[in-house]
Amino acid sequence: MKGISNKDILFKIAIYSLAVISLALSGATYFTNRLMFMIIMPIVSILVIAIIVKYHFVMLNMHRYIVHMDKEINFLERESLYDLPIPALVIDDDRTILWYNKNCHMNVLDMLEAYGMKLDIITDISTEKLIAGAGAEVNYNERSYILHARQTDKSSAEGLTIIYFIDVTEFNELSLEHKLSKQTVVLIMIDNYEEILKNVRESEKAYVYGEIEKVFEKFMGKTTGIIRKISSDRFIVIIEERHLDELIAGRFKILDDARAVMVDNRVGATLSIGVGKGAKTLVESEQLAKQALDMALGRGGDQAAVKTANGFEFYGGISQGIEKQTKVKTRIIATALSELMEASNRILIMGHRFGDLDSLGSSIGLNRVARNMGKEAYIAVDTTKNLATTLIKRIEDNNGADIFLPPHAAAELVTRNTLLIIVDTHNPDFLESEHLYNICDRVVVIDHHRKMVNHIDKAVIFHHEPYASSASEMVTELIQYFGDNSKLSPIEAEALLAGITLDTKNFVMKTGVRTFEAAAFLRKIGADTVAVRALFSNSIDSYQRKTRLVASSEIYRKCAIASSDFTSEDLQIVAPQAADELLGISGVQASFVLYAADNTAHISARSMGEVNVQVIMERLGGGGHLTMAGAQLTGVNIESARQSLLEAIDEYYDN
Numbered sequence: 066m067k068g069i070s071n072k073d074i075l076f077k078i079a080i081y082s083l084a085v086i087s088l089a090l091s092g093a094t095y096f097t098n099r100l101m102f103m104i105i106m107p108i109v110s111i112l113v114i115a116i117i118v119k120y121h122f123v124m125l126n127m128h129r130y131i132v133h134m135d136k137e138i139n140f141l142e143r144e145s146l147y148d149l150p151i152p153a154l155v156i157d158d159d160r161t162i163l164w165y166n167k168n169c170h171m172n173v174l175d176m177l178e179a180y181g182m183k184l185d186i187i188t189d190i191s192t193e194k195l196i197a198g199a200g201a202e203v204n205y206n207e208r209s210y211i212l213h214a215r216q217t218d219k220s221s222a223e224g225l226t227i228i229y230f231i232d233v234t235e236f237n238e239l240s241l242e243h244k245l246s247k248q249t250v251v252l253i254m255i256d257n258y259e260e261i262l263k264n265v266r267e268s269e270k271a272y273v274y275g276e277i278e279k280v281f282e283k284f285m286g287k288t289t290g291i292i293r294k295i296s297s298d299r300f301i302v303i304i305e306e307r308h309l310d311e312l313i314a315g316r317f318k319i320l321d322d323a324r325a326v327m328v329d330n331r332v333g334a335t336l337s338i339g340v341g342k343g344a345k346t347l348v349e350s351e352q353l354a355k356q357a358l359d360m361a362l363g364r365g366g367d368q369a370a371v372k373t374a375n376g377f378e379f380y381g382g383i384s385q386g387i388e389k390q391t392k393v394k395t396r397i398i399a400t401a402l403s404e405l406m407e408a409s410n411r412i413l414i415m416g417h418r419f420g421d422l423d424s425l426g427s428s429i430g431l432n433r434v435a436r437n438m439g440k441e442a443y444i445a446v447d448t449t450k451n452l453a454t455t456l457i458k459r460i461e462d463n464n465g466a467d468i469f470l471p472p473h474a475a476a477e478l479v480t481r482n483t484l485l486i487i488v489d490t491h492n493p494d495f496l497e498s499e500h501l502y503n504i505c506d507r508v509v510v511i512d513h514h515r516k517m518v519n520h521i522d523k524a525v526i527f528h529h530e531p532y533a534s535s536a537s538e539m540v541t542e543l544i545q546y547f548g549d550n551s552k553l554s555p556i557e558a559e560a561l562l563a564g565i566t567l568d569t570k571n572f573v574m575k576t577g578v579r580t581f582e583a584a585a586f587l588r589k590i591g592a593d594t595v596a597v598r599a600l601f602s603n604s605i606d607s608y609q610r611k612t613r614l615v616a617s618s619e620i621y622r623k624c625a626i627a628s629s630d631f632t633s634e635d636l637q638i639v640a641p642q643a644a645d646e647l648l649g650i651s652g653v654q655a656s657f658v659l660y661a662a663d664n665t666a667h668i669s670a671r672s673m674g675e676v677n678v679q680v681i682m683e684r685l686g687g688g689g690h691l692t693m694a695g696a697q698l699t700g701v702n703i704e705s706a707r708q709s710l711l712e713a714i715d716e717y718y719d720n
Contacts, residue, residue, distance in 0.1 A: 080116065080117065081117075084113040084116065084117060087109050087112075087113055088109060088110065088113060091105050091106045091109040091110075092106065094106075147166045147167055148166070148167060149166055149168065150168060151168065151229050151230065151231070152165075152166065152168045152169035152172055152173045152210075152229070152230035152232075153165065153166050153168070153169055153227055153228065153229050153230070154166070154169050154173075154179075154227075154228055155225055155226070155227055155228075156184050156192070156225070156226050156228065157224075157225060157226075158192075158224060159183075160183050160184040160185065160192060161181060161182070161183060161184075162179045162180060162181065162182050162183070162184060163180070163225070164180075165179065169230065172232075173187075173205065173206070173208075173210070173230050175206055184228075187203065187205050188201070188203040188205070188212065190203065190212070192214065192226055195212055195213075195214035195226075195228065196214045196215070196216060196226065200212060200213050200231070202233065208232060208234045209232070209233050209234045209237050210230045210231060210232055210233065210234075211230075211231040211233050212228055212229070212230060212231075213228070213229045213231065214226050214227065214228045214229075215227050215229075244306060245305065245306050245307035245310075246305050246306065246307070247305065247306045248303050248304070248305060248306075248347060248350070249303070249304055249305070249306055249309050249340065249341060249342055249344070249350050250301065250302070250303060250340075250341050250344075250347060250350040250351040250353075250354045251301070251302035251303075251304055251309075251338060251339070251340050251341075251354060252299070252300070252301055252302075252338070252339040252340075252351075252354045252355065252357075252358045253281075253299070253300040253301075253302060253336055253337070253338050253339075254298055254299050254300075254336065254337045254338075254358060254362070254366075255277065255298040255299075255323075255334060255335075255336060256334075256335040256336065256337050256362070256366035256367060257334065257335055257366075258297065258298035258334075259298075261273065261328045261334055262274075262328075265328060269328075273326065273328055273334075276326045277323065277326055277334055280319060280322045280323050280326065280334075281300065281319075283319075283322065284319045284322070285302070287308065287311070288304055288305065288308035289304075289305055289308065290302055290303050290304035290305060290308060291303050303347075306342075309340065309342065313371065313378075313380070316380045316381070316720070317338060317369040317380045317381060319336065319338075320335075320336055320338070320367065320368065320369065320380070320381040323335060323336045324367070335366055335367035336366075336367065337358060337361040337362050337366045337367065337368065337369075337370075338357075338358070338361060338368070338369035338370070339354040339355060339356070339357030339358025339359070339360070339361055339369075339370055339372070340353075340354055340357055340369065340370070340371040340372065341353025341354035341355075341356075341357060341372055342371050342372065342373045343373050343374055353372040353373075354372065356372050357370040357371060357372035357377065358370065359516075360372075360377055360516055360518070361379075362516075362531075363515065363516025363520075363529055363531060364379070364382060364515040364516045364531060364679075365382060365515050365531040365532070365690075365691060366531075367381055367382060368380060368381035368382035369381055376518055377518050379680070382515075382677055382679075382680060382691070392542065392579075395539075395542045395543060395546065396546050398526060398528045398543065399542075399543045399545075399546035399547060400546065401526055402509060402526060402528075402543065403438075403546075403547055403550075405484060405507070405509065405525065405526065406434075406435055406438055406440060406484060407438065408482075409440065409482055409483065409484035409507070410440075410441070410480065410482045410483070411440065411441045411442070411443075411478060411479075411480065411482070411483045411484070412432075412435040412440050412441070412442040412443075412483070412484045412485075412486065413442070413443055413444075413445055413475050413478070413479070413483060413484070413485050413486070413501070413505070414428045414431050414432055414435075414442065414443070414444045414445065414485075414486045414487075414488065415428070415444070415445040415446070415472070415475075415485065415486070415487055415488070415496065415497050415498065415501060415502070416428055416446065416487070416488050416489045416490065416497055416536075417489055417490040417495045417496060417497060418447075418450070418495060418496065418497055419450055419451060419452055419637055420446055420451050420452060420453055420489075420497065421452045421453055421489075421564075421567060422452070422453045422456060422537075422560075422563045422564045422566075422567040422600065423489050423535045423536050423537050423564035423565075423567050423568050424453070424488060424489040424490075424536065424564075425444075425446065425451070425453040425456050425457065425560065425564070426453075426456070426536075426537045426540075426560040426561045426562075426563050426564030426565075427488040427489060427511065427535075427536040427537045427539070427540040427561065427564055428444045428446070428488055429444070429456075429460065429468075429557050429560040429561070430537070430540045430541065430544055430553065430557060430560065430561045431486055431488065431511075431540055431544075432444055432468050433552075433553050433554070433557050434544055434547050434550050434551065437547075437549075437550040437551075437552060438550050442468070443468060443469070443470045443475055443478070444468050444469050444470065445470055445471070445472045445475035445476075445497060445498060445501055446469055446470075446471075446472070446497060447471060447472060447497060448469060448471075452637055452638050453600075455599075455600050455602075456560055456563060456600055457469065459556065459600070460556065460560070463554075463556050465556075472497055472498030472500070472501050473498075475498070475501055476498065476500060476501045476504060479501070479504050479505055481506060483505060483506075483507070484505075484507050484508075484509065485501065485502065485505035485507065485508050485509070486508075486509045486510075486511065487502070487508060487509065487510045487511070487512075487521065487524075488511045488512065488536045488540065489511075489512060489513075489514075489535075489536035490512055490514065491510050491512040491514065491516070491517070491520045491521050491527070491529060492517050492519055492520060492521070492688065493519070493521055494519065502521075507525055508521065508523060508524045508525060509524060509525060509526040509527075509528070510524045510526070510527045510528065510529065511528045511536055511539055511540060511543075512528075512529055512536060512539075513529075513530055513531060513532075513533040513534070513535055513536055513538070513539060513568075513690075514531070514688065514689055514690060515531045515679055515688070515689070515690055515691070516529060516531065517683070517688045528543075531690075532575075532577065533575075533579070533580075534565060534568055534569045534574075534575045534576055534577065534580045535564050535565050535567070535568035535569065536564065537560075537561045537562070537563075537564030537565045537568070537583075538564075538565050538579065538580055538583045540561065541561050541565070541583040541586060541587060542579065542583055545586060552590075553587075553590055553591075554591070555590070555591030555592060555593065558587040558588075558590050558591055558592035559587075559592045559593060559596050559597050559600075561583075561587055561592070562584060562587045562588070562592045562594070562597050563597045563600045563601075565580065565583060565584055565587075566597055566601075567601075568693070570645060572584070574673075574674075574692050574693070575690070575692060603635075603638075603639075603642075607635050607638065607639055610631070610633055610635070610636070610639045611639045611642050611643045611646065613631070614627045614629060614639065614640065614643035614658055614660075615627065615643050615646050615647060617629075617630070618647055618650075618656075620650075620652070620653065621711065621714065622714055622715070622718055623652060623653060623654045623655070623676075624653070624654065624655045624656065624657060624676070624714055625647040625648075625650055625653045625655070625656040625657070626656075626657045626658075626659070626707070626710065626711075627643060627644075627647065627656075627657070627658045627659070628658075628659045628660075628703050628707055629658070629659065629660035629661065629703070632660075632661065632662070636660045636662060637660075637662065637667070640658040640660050640667065640669045641658070641669045641671075643658050643669075644656045644657065644658045644669045644670065644671040645671055647671070648671055648672070648673055654672060654673065654675040654676045655670065655671065655672040655673075655675075655676040655678055655681075656670070656671045656672070657669070657670050657678075657710055659703055659706055659707055659710070660703075661702070661703050664699065664700060665697050665698065665699045665700070665701070666697070666698040666701045666702065666703055666705070666706035667695070667696075667697055667698075668682065668685065668687065668695055668696045668697075668698070668706065668710060669695050670682050670687075670689070670693070670694045670695060670696075671692065671693055672691070672692050672693075673692065674691060674692055676717070677691045677717075678690075678691070678692065678693070678694040679691050679694045680717060681694070681710075681713045681714060681717050682694040682695060682696045682713075684713040684716060684717070685698060685706075685709055685710065685713055686698070
């Protein structure tokens with residue numbers, strides 16, 4: 066406290082000197098203007114006396130307080146804090162800084178004279194939290210400290226608090242460096258490697274592959290990682306976390322760079338990337354990367370999937386799925402499915418809620434194959450809540466009434482040897498009956514929608530092809546490998562063809578070579594295209610409701626959005642049709658139609674491929690394809706659903 070006493074002496078001399086000078090100047094007026102002297106002298110004298118008294122009062126209280134503080138510190142610490150190697154300071158109940166040791170003055174406060182200042186210059190954390198907690202981290206003067214606080218005497222009316230500063234700057238820097246240098250496994254696959262090189266001359270193959278490798282070299286050139294080829298179209302990358310964060314921040318620009326590698330000026334290379342982020346070991350990171358790569362491929366490729374402890378994050382995905390020309394996988398799946406059906410005593414087939422022509426058409430095709438094998442087979446479907454009532458009625462009118470069962474009735478038939486085949490969905494939340502799925506031990510999934518995070522994970526066979534146009538196309542291909550059991554009636558062939566026609570928008574969207582091959586097979590065995598077209602016919606009332614929806618649309622960021630202000634039994638059919646119609650408007654890249662049913666806001670989304678409506682719908686809890694998707698918001702009105710949709714569109718375009 067010696068430094069403070071010297072300052073007090075100097076301050077005292079200054080106060081008394083100022084008083085003497087003030088009185089002398091006032092007294093000098095006696096010789097020049099006695100009237101002025103009589104006015105000024107009393108006032109100055111009173112002010113001087115008041116200042117001196119106030120000074121002595123303040124110094125007396127300060128002396129008492131410092132003595133009290135010194136007593137409290139000595140009582141607690143029993144030794145001097147001044148030379149303590151740990152920075153420390155003392156505050157009162159008002160958070161005023163009363164004292165600090167040499168280390169605090171030099172290293173924490175950086176030689177700042179902080180006597181009388183509030184602790185708020187360092188932190189705004191309350192004193193109570195500092196005392197009660199195990200330590201609070203604060204940043205001050207570009208350093209990091211853990212603050213520990215202790216009260217001197219809780220019984221005292223004027224309690225003091227001692228705060229100790231533990232410098233953790235170097236520890237934090239070391240911890241951050243350890244985190245950033247942690248190694249992560251990244252798996253990269255060229256989606257269409259065989260397709261882009263299939264019709265290329267040998268001399269050009271080296272050029273194309275060289276261009277792809279340049280993309281990888283550019284990608285790795287900014288990192289300290291390594292990349293190794295593990296097969297002709299697969300690569301493994303070991304990269305530090307610091308560079309991975311940069312890749313994520315740049316939304317994996319390597320996807321765009323790869324797409325710029327054109328073959329014959331029309332086909333670009335696409336990549337699928339799986340990242341195992343946040344794993345404790347490289348083995349665990351590789352496992353996560355494999356899961357992420359499978360998810361990226363299941364969603365159509367041309368995207369990156371990052372697997373973390375909190376789930377998946379997706380980047381890219383702006384291209385259509387790459388159609389595979391080979392049918393080897395289909396043949397293998399057909400053989401396995403045939404054996405599984407032969408070993409089952411009963412087969413149940415189920416699609417998604419509010420089944421459409423694709424869901425019902427693929428179910429009808431599989432049901433016929435099962436019955437050709439002599440198996441007891443049924444389709445679990447709610448015929449009252451369905452978008453394919455015309456097809457159901459036609460099947461029932463042609464001696465097929467016994468193949469449809471309500472889900473609750475189908476559940477009563479389940480035994481340990483029952484096989485459940487799920488078509489046109491792989492999400493348990495969208496099933497016609499989740500209860501039926503839960504009670505079946507043996508499950509097969511056949512679906513073409515892009516893979517969702519919440520997918521069925523207990524399937525014996527999970528036949529998933531995101532490049533396929535429809536589930537009906539996939540089932541048609543499988544049926545051709547069932548030999549004598551593949552015979553279909555013309556009506557059943559028409560049901561499958563109707564499913565393909567629906568999901569391809571009359572063979573316009575997501576239509577590949579295999580789509581036409583499947584359609585040709587169905588046409589060959591008797592499918593009538595005129596009869597198929599009749600399944601899509603609408604009444605005049607339905608057509609008017611569709612045009613009413615189209616007329617109510619508005620354009621927002623190149624998206625046409627229509628909302629229904631009316632209700633009708635066929636809205637679930639009319640809304641998707643209206644969404645298709647809206648794509649015909651010039652400048653519209655995507656369309657969304659909203660309607661309410663059963664206390665739920667439904668959204669039907671369509672695009673021509675420039676906008677990935679699947680990603681937009683996933684932000685609202687839905688899913689689907691790049692060009693066709695949907696979502697259901699339970700307990701939400703149309704206006705709130707519309708606002709959520711606008712926010713999802715903004716987020717999609719902004720990212």
